[in-house]
Amino acid sequence: MTATPLTASERPRTAEKVPLVDLSAEYASINGEIDAAIQDVIARTAFVRGPFARAFESQWATYCGASHAVGCANGTVAIELALRALGIGPGDEVITTPLTFIATVESIVHAGATPVLAEIDPRTCNLSPEATKAAITPRTKAIVPVALYGQPADMGAFRHIADTHGLLVVEDSAQAQGAAWAGRRTGSDGVADATTFSFYPGKNLGAYGDAGAVTTADPALADRILRLSDHGRAEKYTHDQVGFNSRLDGIQAAVLSAKLPRLDAWNAARRRLAQRYDTLLAGAVQRGLLRTVEQAPDARGVYHLYVVRVAAPPAGAGRDAVLASLRDAGIEAGVHYPVPLHLQPALAHLGYGDGAFPEAERASREALSLPIFPLMTEAQQDRVVAALLAAVGASGA
């Protein structure tokens, strides 16, 4: 007997996947503004830097509370440009965290300086001020704290350390557009000497390609960054230094300008979702099956990522097993970051071995990023939570 094939409406419906981030839904909610912005750039053929970049730079400076913002090609070169324009280069040491995207350290290497890694604070997963202090040598010139997962590091402590030891602070805020420290927006005057941003598409404020920016209170620094990013030129064909082609392009700037008015509402939605995760996961946290990542006391984060830590066996289910269960359940979770930078083959020359930063290594084994994006529905979040609780053995808790 041959089975009659089921019609589409008879087939069992598999629940749709829950993505880690949903850029299509975001575009669908603003496509009119985005399409018009892109058309405008094309109509005015203002493709590289030009009026759209200048407009976004001014809007971004105002939004951050910064005197100056300089757009550039991406968030990696933003750090390099800031360091170079601050005069940091060969022979200088720059302290940063081993728990970040490799771009943070790449840019220090590209500036010609030596990255020095220091341990994280296990509560926040951000660079530890105490470990930073201990890593200072006579060659140290700067600290690069990273606002990991969108939550600012302890910027008050870093400012104090820098002022005490005559160092510079360049904050890598690639993941933290709109976050705040002690009531001041990330990137505002007076927190770091320079703050760098990435507008990679998946970021809280994302372009439709690569883009970045640096903010600073210092007009001379802003001018040096601008020139460096544009072939070291003062005028069209007068180059007073060898620079880079690292300019912000017009289409990306126009997209960012179109999206910027939504950033606060999007960040508020992320915070609401994060709070709801905190509440729904509190039982599993109490039972020691999961740990949440705390914010530094004065930080107001923007949850670029919502990260929980999964206890390793025998106390817990183990991160990799939980990640696999979530994937089986159609939940797209992530890991930021599975290998701390001191154990990356590309950075072996820095000379750190296994065990150099036990807290960063432990966080790399335990961290699990759950889906979070402004248009995520509570139903989607409930599915993530149910699958997670089942995977860690906390269902019905």
Ligand SMILES: Cc1ncc(COP(=O)(O)O)c(C=O)c1O
């Ligand atoms: C912490 C951190 N720093 C720097 C970067 C580099 O930004 P971009 O990808 O725009 O070069 C990123 C991007 O993912 C990041 O997460």
